[in-house]
Amino acid sequence: MADGELQEDWSRPGETLGEMGLFSFVPYLMNRIMGRYNADLQGELRALGMTTVKMRTLAVLAVVPGLTINELSVYAVTEQSTMSRTLEALEQAGLVRREGRASDGRVREIYLTEAGRAEFDRAWPAMYAGYQRMFAGIPEEERQAFTGTLQKILRNIRQHDI
Template identity: 70%
Template sequence: MAEDQADGPLRADQTLGEIGLWQFAPYLMNRIMGRYNANLQAALRAQSLTTAKMRTLAVLAVVPGLTINELSVYAVTEQSTMSRTLEAMEKAGLIRRQARDTDARVREIYLTEMGRAEFDAVWPTMHARYEEMFAGIDDAERAAFVGTLQKVLRNVRLHDL
């Protein structure tokens, strides 16, 4: 596969063909996350987890008490998929829903002890795949990359939380 490269700085009037896939950040980000998720699939299947369940566990382990809409954004999952995922996770005893103190119509979602244990069991695999992504990249490069991704996320979050 040819790793095409654009000549000089990118211009607003360039076509994708002129830029090239290997210089087009959205393509690279999708490829990276596609491979990361594919590499996790075997471990997830062994624990009867889907990507949506894994993302839900991970997000709730760090940010408990989200609504379904918020959780869908954080877990990068369609709301309809998130609804089905949460139903299955609740039946399995991995999450619980609780009425918000300030508005009983709003349901907040939390991990149960079993859900926390499930996340703790999958985290070593998630972390190992994460470290594999950054093999050969020093701490300064990693920090700069993550900082750049955070700026990009702020730029595209027009309709998010």
């Protein structure tokens, strides 16, 4: 350990939740924030004939094409069984297609179709508006620092390499 570094002992219990308070307990705050974001977005998505899981699936594939169902489940924060049903519906609607992986035809990769890209493009303004509302009045420097902290937290807790 370098001079000046503090080593925290995470093995011993710290404060109680009552001592910390809900508004100092980060998991509570994150759940409240995402619950509100998703609830606001859900109404707008419903008007577009889309569910939150379908929107997440299209959004992920718009940025990271060619994922397997398991990878897509991780990125979209959805159970694999739910993702399987979602992909069936999206495929029937012509929004996604599955292709065998070039290196292993048994592995199926999922891609947006042109119609799927257009559907995501219809949902993006509502997603981005919610994102902007979350960061209203927060300077860019703080937003970037917060995003960096969240990325570090994700690295600390993730169970997958993605």
